[in-house]
Amino acid sequence: MSMKRAIIFSGGQLHPDFVQQIQEDDLIIGADRGALFLIEHGIHPHVAVGDFDSLTNREHDLENIKANSDQLIVYDSVEKDWSDTEAAFEIAMERHIREILILGALGTRFDHTLANVQLLVRAVQHQVNCSIMDMNNYISLTSTQAVIENRGFPYISLLPITSEVTGINLTGFQYPLEHATLRMGQSRGISNHLINEEGTVSIEGGLLLIIQSRD
Structure with missing residues (x-):
């Protein structure tokens, strides 16, 4: 299946209405808690990625994610160099996706919020159309x-x-x-x-x- 767009569900503030953004041919990536959010709302992610340290019941939830995702990539929370959202972004870039929408990238952690916004710079440098959206903002560069x-x-x-x-x-x-x-x-x-x-x-x-x- 040819996929022109990736839609990333990150672990920040997520809303059930976000699943309405999914289009038929999207590459669906769940980053950390975003993967569990997708599964709990009836969506089967193509890729689930992260250290999954934000899961409430990590062992049980991770088994649920593994059973309901096409691919599970687990990073060590200490050894990894990327945030979970950046890891998801890299997966989209490796697959030569030309458009990326990131949901759940904004939240209470301003450090993560700012780092996620800076991913837009990487996208522009690679001529990829990337945007970040939540219930109150739509951000592009x-x-x-x-x-x-x-x-x-x-x-x-x-x-x-x-x-x-x-x-x-x-x-x-x-x-x-x-x-x-x-x-x-x-x-x-x-x-x-x-x-x-x-x-x-x-x-x-x-x-x-x-x-x-x-x-």
Whole structure:
């Protein structure tokens, strides 16, 4: 089966509605507790990966994951070099997937949240379309141009992930920009809005986070 997209369920904040994001030909990867979440919601992951240290009843839950996944990869929690989400990301990259959606990558652990957001940089470097979504945010990254669709998140914020982002042009937004520059530490790009069903962000230099959000 040819798979064009990978959908990763990580171990952060997950919601039952997330299973509705799964499409027929997706490569479904459960990272740590995300694998158990999938199985508990009737989804059979193609790959379950992680050290599984977040499982409440590790031995029992791991047997359940093993029995209901096509492939189980268990890493040692001390010896591994990757987070569970990064390990899942690497599996998608190794299979030459060109689009990745990560769910459950945001949560109470800000260190994990920030590390997961930085995976978007790796994706851009390999020309992979990658995004992170939870119930309140849809996060993507561009180094060139992006079309922003109305996904039901009213606020759209632009934040540089490099020291500066130059040549920013916005079309279809309430507050347009033309040949603008945003630098780290500035809040000028916070809380914009689409005026149509989609808008366009283009930049000439740097890496720009695009965060669609709601309260």
